[in-house]
Structures are given as C-alpha cells and as structure tokens.
Amino acid sequence: MEELDLKELFQIFWNKKLQIILIVAIFMVIGVIYSIGFVTPMYESYTTLLLVKGEESEKSDSITTTDLTLNSKLVPTYRELIRSKDVLRQVISSLNIDITEEEIKDHITVTSVEDTELIEISVENKDPANAAKIANEMAKVFTEKVAELYKINNVHVIDEAEIENTPSNINHAKNIVIFAFIGLVIAVAYVLIANMLDTTIKTAEDVEKLFKIPVLANIPMNNFENGKGGRK
Secondary structure, eight states, X not given: OHHHHHHHHHHHHHHTHHHHHHHHHHHHHHHXXXXXXXXXXXXXXXXXXXXXXXXXXXXXXXXXXXXXXXXXXXXXXXXXHHTSHHXXXXXXXXXXXXXXXXXXXXXXXXXXXXXXXXXXXXXXXXXXXXXXXXXXXXXXXXXHHHHHHHSOOOEEEEEOOOOOOSOSSOOHHHHHHHHHHHHHHHHHHHHHHHHHHXXXXXXXXXXXXXXXXXXXXXXXXXXXXXXXXXXX
C-alpha cells in the first residue's frame, strides 16, 4: 500500500511538473529582482590589531608569560573600548563625515582571533571609501585611547583597512537558490492542496477507493462527429 501511495504521489507531481517549474522560475526571477533592486549594497573593510608587550617590558628581548596573560585579559576590555561612545565620537570628529554614532556602532564588528592577541575591526558602509577610512581611524583612535588610559603602548596595527569594491551583503547566486527553494516549497504545497481539494473521479481505482467495491468493467468513451456515431 505504501509503495502504491508513493507511486501515486510521484504521478501527481509528474502531472503538475509544468506548474511546479513555472512557480520555481517565477520565484527565481523575484530573487534576482530583489537582489538588484531592493538590497542596498554595503561594503566592508577591516583592520587587524596585535597586542604586544608594553613599554615597561621592552627592556627584555622576549615576551614573557606575564605579557601574554595580561594581553589575553585585556582583549575583551579592548573589544568593548573600541565600541565606546568616546572612541566613536572622536572618529566622527576626525573624519568629519555625515554619520551618527549609532550608524557606526550598528555596522562595526569587533572580534578577537581565538587563542591569539589579534583583534579585527570590521566596518560596513554604503561608501567603500568611508568603510576603509572609518576602520583605520578607529584603530588609530583606539590605540591612542589605550596609551592614554593604560599608560602603555601595546597595540599595533598589522593590516590597514583597504577599499573593497565588492558588496559584502549581496550574493546573487545565494539569493536565487534561496528563492528557488521557497518557490519549490510553495509549488509542492500548491500541488498537494489542489489534489486534496480535487474530488473528481478520474480512474477505476478512484471508484474502488471511494465506494470500497471492485470495478468489474469500464466503458470506453466514444467520439461522435457530425452527428454520426463511430467508435474509434
């Protein structure tokens, strides 16, 4: 019985294959239109900072365990300091750009590389040049703030932010695949619902299932042309 049900289900989808393909194609087109016309391109630039030993340890030629432990403890604090209002305000003032603190804060990501003393500052902006400027200025202001607050110079820029001309939030292929999947789900749901609502009898098997009685014979349909009966 299960094998028969699977065959019937496959047959239902096969009979509706054109509708399914059409629905999926429509959603793929919607995905393209959405990516091109409705998503605002955002450009991301990042700079990488390294925590090294401070001035008080520079007399030694090697980094001690104390230096590493101190830097590891400072990473979470530094991560929050980068996003502080004081740093953001200085960045806006220095660059003299038309942007608010909240806009910068909502589009910056500060991450620390696991088991290292590396901190990465990523900035997203509609203007790729502004994204790079903001990231580099944040690294500069943050370094100065650390020297001011902790009286040590243990932050160094490893990679300066560069201008990226490829949007970070737009992936046409990914959007098309997502919308195609949504279209497929909707197409399958449509076929199943349409089949459930269709109560017409199409085959002898439908009669047997509905009335629980065997079909002994069936009469083929005759075609009549010009009022004259003729079996074909």
